[in-house]
Amino acid sequence: MGISQMFARKVIAASISGSLFAVVLGLIVTDPFVGEAGSAGEYFRGAIISIPFYLLYSFPVILIYGTLTSAVSDLLAFFISNHTNRKLELYISLILHLLFGSILYGLSLGAAVLFFITDYILRRKQFGSWRNALKSLGLPVLVWIVFMGGVYVMDASLLK
Numbered sequence: 001m002g003i004s005q006m007f008a009r010k011v012i013a014a015s016i017s018g019s020l021f022a023v024v025l026g027l028i029v030t031d032p033f034v035g036e037a038g039s040a041g042e043y044f045r046g047a048i049i050s051i052p053f054y055l056l057y058s059f060p061v062i063l064i065y066g067t068l069t070s071a072v073s074d075l076l077a078f079f080i081s082n083h084t085n086r087k088l089e090l091y092i093s094l095i096l097h098l099l100f101g102s103i104l105y106g107l108s109l110g111a112a113v114l115f116f117i118t119d120y121i122l123r124r125k126q127f128g129s130w131r132n133a134l135k136s137l138g139l140p141v142l143v144w145i146v147f148m149g150g151v152y153v154m155d156a157s158l159l160k
Contacts, residue, residue, distance in 0.1 A: 006074065009128035010067040013119035015136035018062040019055065019143045020118075021111045026051035026147075048150040051143070058111065059140050066115050069100035090120075 030046030073096035081089035094116060101112020122128070 003071075004130070005128035007067065007071060008130045008133040009122050010070050010119065011063070011133040012127055012136040013070070013115055013122055014059075014063045014067050015133075015139045016122075017066070017111065017115040017118040018059040019140045021062065021114055022051050022055035022058055022140075022143065024110075024114075025054045025058070025107070045154060048147055048154065051147040052151065055140060055144050055147075062111055062115065066111065070097060070115060070119060073097050073100060 026047045030043055030050055073093050076096055077089045077093035080092050081087075097112045097116040098109065101109045101115075
């Protein structure tokens, strides 16, 4: 697989893992401005409000930083495993992903693990064309539109 295909696969992995990261973070840390939710309705309202916010700020970082550091991790793991043991390539790559992902401790480490798992699955499925990479960038946009639509519906129902 060439470098171009690898970067295309990384963009797809960033689109998927960035969208998943925002949704998972929104479900774990609902509305960071309000605090704890007192009811299930408040919890879901906080989650729906926070997911577009998290996506807006985390996705560009995951796309740029995550794609570049993941490519560096894979290339370093490939070169190191060629000089040691080829079977260690996956583990070396995982360690490097964790190292690069430890910048903000828990948050970025979770994103790095999610990115690594997504990229590993995509590598096994042989995804990696630029056409698919460009299409995949629609996923975070779709997630943002869906949850912003949810915010709009909630606000419209409160006005009635």
